Structure formats: structure tokens, C-alpha cells
Amino acid sequence: MRRARGEGDLFPAGTDAGDDAGADPAGDPARARAETAPRPRTGLRRLGLLRRCKAYGEHHLQSLLDSLGRLTRNPVAGVMTIAVIGIALALPAGLHVVLKNVQALSAGWENAAQISLFLRKDLREERLRKLVSELKAMPEVAVVSYVSPDEALAEFQRLSGFGDAVNALQQNPLPGVLIVQPALAASAPAAVEGLLERLRGHPDVELAQLDMEWVKRLYAMMEIARRGVAVLASVLALAVLLIVGNTIRLAIQNRRDEIEVQKLIGATDAFIRRPFLYSGFWHGLLGAVIAWLLVNVSLWALSAPVARLSSLYDSRFELGGLGWGTTLYLMLFGILLGFIGAWLAVDRHLRTIEPS
């Protein structure tokens, strides 16, 4: 095949070397012949800014697609790495969704605060009635209900399990209790606290207690959980960085010869770095997509039992998923981690590869 062409055909440019000047050792001979005017040299120095930008964009796009292509060329290893990244991202994302749901569920409870007024033991019947009507007249109060000492004792006996011990009591030690339900308009925590203070000052009231402590405790616990998720997310983010970094490091080792050749023919560090950074980008993005799928599949698996449970509580609570905003954050976070992981690896290892 090589000899099939004559020597003369091998070097067609040799014939027009005279008029094409020395500047064009590798120019297109056909084109050189077709153009009668001397062709200007089209080296990079003569390239317009616009064409250069276009070429730059072309190369970026090509690197982007090429790095994706490399991922698909070795699908097993690629998918495993991406799955690990996906799981690492799915854990904090999933816990975040759980927290959001608990928050949504408990948002209504803040308004469910009740005030229990423990009345003085020696309170007379008419004073009690007067107090009840006084309370009912207050605009902040919606409902007032009375639990007599006998009712309270019966309830205690029933619920506490100390039935026999209670029977042994000479007299009922429990006071009467008024349960005050604040009106909806006054159900904000500050307003409820204000009401509580005023009722506490009433002479007939021994003790006024806001039944919201448990909500506060729940919130405190949720704050701890939120911090826990943040810590977990940081640790797993570090893991993703290391996974991507190691993957890219291996990719760099595998393409050592190629990097050497590229450096020999004048590639800048940025040029060599580019496909690896895009590879990190893909790992991060695809990992985030896997994480999104994992979280949504888990939510889907949970949604039916949760709906059943909430119907048992006569609630219309529905399990919330990853919203658009969170999904976007998840993707951006994944991409950022992939990019940074790749950058760290490339920065460390690219310099060590020099042609020799």
C-alpha cells in the first residue's frame, strides 16, 4: 500500500513549494493550487479572537463529551464509583428529607399548646364559676374545661397503674384543674406566654403550666438531629472528595503516556487538566442523580405505610419529597465535590508527570 503511490505523489507540495513560500510545509496542496493569490499564513497568531473563542468552546465541549465517553467505556468500574458517590450523597439528603417531614408534622403542634391551671384546694364552687366565666370572656381564650379533683383522681388511677395505692388514700390530694385552650389568634408562642403570665398572677390559681415543654424538647432534639445531619454530610462530603480524587488519580496514572506526549507537543497544564476536571464533574453529577433516585425510591417505599399511619391518627399528613430547590442543591453539591476532588488529584499528580 505504501509503495502503491509513487514518490512524486507522496510529496505533492514539493512542486508548489516555490510559490507557496517556506511558510507552509504542511499546507493543503489542493487548496494552495486552487487559490491563485498567495494564501496568508493561518497560524494561531493570525486567528481572530472570535474564532479562538469558538475553538476554545469546541474543545471544552469535546472534553466534556470525551470524559463522559471514557466513563461509559469502562461501565462496571464507572458505575461502581458513581454508586458509591451516590450512596454517600443519598444519606445526608435522605436524612434531610426526614427532618423536613418531622418539622412539617410538628409545625401544627406549636399551636396546640394548652394551659393547665391548677386551682387552690380551698376554692369554692361560686368562685370557680366566676373564674370560668371570667376566662371565657377573655378574647385570647377559646375553650375552658374543668376537671374536678374526683375526675382527675379517677384518670390518674386509670392511667398511672397505682390504682390500689390510690385507694389507700384517705382523701383526694389532687386539686381541680382548668384547661385553657388559647384562641387561634393568640396561639403564637409569645402570646401564649403572655396569657400564661397573666393567669399565673390570678389569686385563685395555685399553679399555671404551659403544656408545651414537650414541643420545646422535640425542637431541641430536632436541632441536635439537624446538626448531626450536617456533621454526617461533611464527613460524607470528604469521602466523596477522596473517592473522586482517587478515581482521577488512577485515570491520570493510566493516561501517563498520553499526558507525556501532550506535554511534548506543547499542551498547557490547563489543557491537560481539562478532561480530568470534566471527569470529576460527571462523577459528581451522576453521583447526585443516583442519590436523588435512591432518596426518591426510599420515599416511595415509605409513602404507603406513612399514609396508613397518618390516617389512623386522622391526619392528612403526606410524606414530602425532595423539592426542586433541594434537588438543585443536591446536584450542585455533587458537581462541586466532584470538581474539587478532581482538582486536588490533578493538581497533585499532573506536575509529577514530565516527559523524559
Add this chain to the structure above:
Amino acid sequence: MLQFINVGKRYPGGQDALSGVNFHLRVQEMAFLTGHSGAGKSTLLKLIALIERPSYGQILFNGSSYAGVGRRRIPYLRREIGIIFQNFKLLYDRTVFDNVALPLVIAGHEHREIQRRVRAALDKVGLLDKEKRYPIMLSGGEQQRVGIARAVVNKPPLLLADEPTGNLDPQLSEEIMHLFEEFNRVGVTVLIASHNLDLISRMGYRILTLENGRMRADSDPVAA
């Protein structure tokens, strides 16, 4: 074009690969660099390609010194030099076309421009019909032609070749050498390291002879 002024290279361990080398390669000149293996041919080429830095002395390329060239500027200088290797140094997971296109991609040329120039370069080395092949499917001589096409596609003013015919039979070697002559004829400065004395003395170009790191002979027609 390229000037060495009292250049020496000492490797860690105290071994002198080159000592006190002087020569001046003029624009559009073609010259051979010869000597026994270990005489310093490869080191000299590495100094020109900025793969190694000299221990002392000055290297001037197009009149400006290599001394002040930092790491960041090296790639741009290397684009002015087309290098051809004994072992071709092709990328075996890419087609012939993509191998030859690499310098143009690196230099940031447009896709259309790249296609046009790669075809022209492949046409020149007679491999236009094999652009879609992978290097592994080609013979040694053809692979070396791909290497040559890649070296010239960006139209560098200087071509360096390190034992370009070292792995080829005599007939192929001669063909490759004639190819270099063609490039030289259209104005490219060419420096070829080769120990194929028989072939290069027949061709009648300037011959630089290294021996134990020193320039023993220089058949410079101008200096003579």
C-alpha cells in the same frame, strides 16, 4: 534559528552528558547529529525541547535565550518545535486523524481548520486513506509517518527527530529521510539525530558529531 553557546549538562551523580557544546543551526538549514550511543545526542535534543535544562551555557532559539523561560512558557515554545521520536510516541487509543490533530487541538484551532490541515499533513506523508485507522493497525514505517505528520501539522519552524529511522529497514529509512528533505525544501529547519552514518553521509548535509559529550566534528559548510 538555534544556537548552543558553551552548553553543558551534568546529571546528578556527576556524570557529564554534554560539555562545552557550541554550534549554530541556521534558518532553513538541515543537519544531522551523530555519535555513538551515550555520546549525548538524546541529551542535546532534550535540551532543545526543554525537557532538560542545561547545567551551564546558553541556548538561543530565534535569538532569545532559554534561560528565562519559566514553566508556564514551555508549552508555547514547544509548539514552535515539531518532534519526531524513535518509538513514535503515538496515542494508541486514538485514530490516525486524532493523533495528527492533537497539536492543532492543543493550539486551539477550529474544527474545520483542523480537518483541513490534518488532511493536508496526512496527504503529504501518504496516509490520507488511513486517517480512520488506529496506529496499531499500521506498519512501523507508517506509524513513523503518522509521527511526522503530527510534528509538521502545526507548521513549526524547527523539526527535531530522534533516531527517526532507528526501528525501520534501510529502504523505509531512506524514504523517511527524503520526507525530511522535502520539509526542509519548503523552509523548515531540520535537525536529525541518527547513527545511520552510511545513510546520512550519502545525503550530503551538515553533520554534527558528538563524542563523550563533546562536539568532535562539525561539517558546517559555512564555517569550513
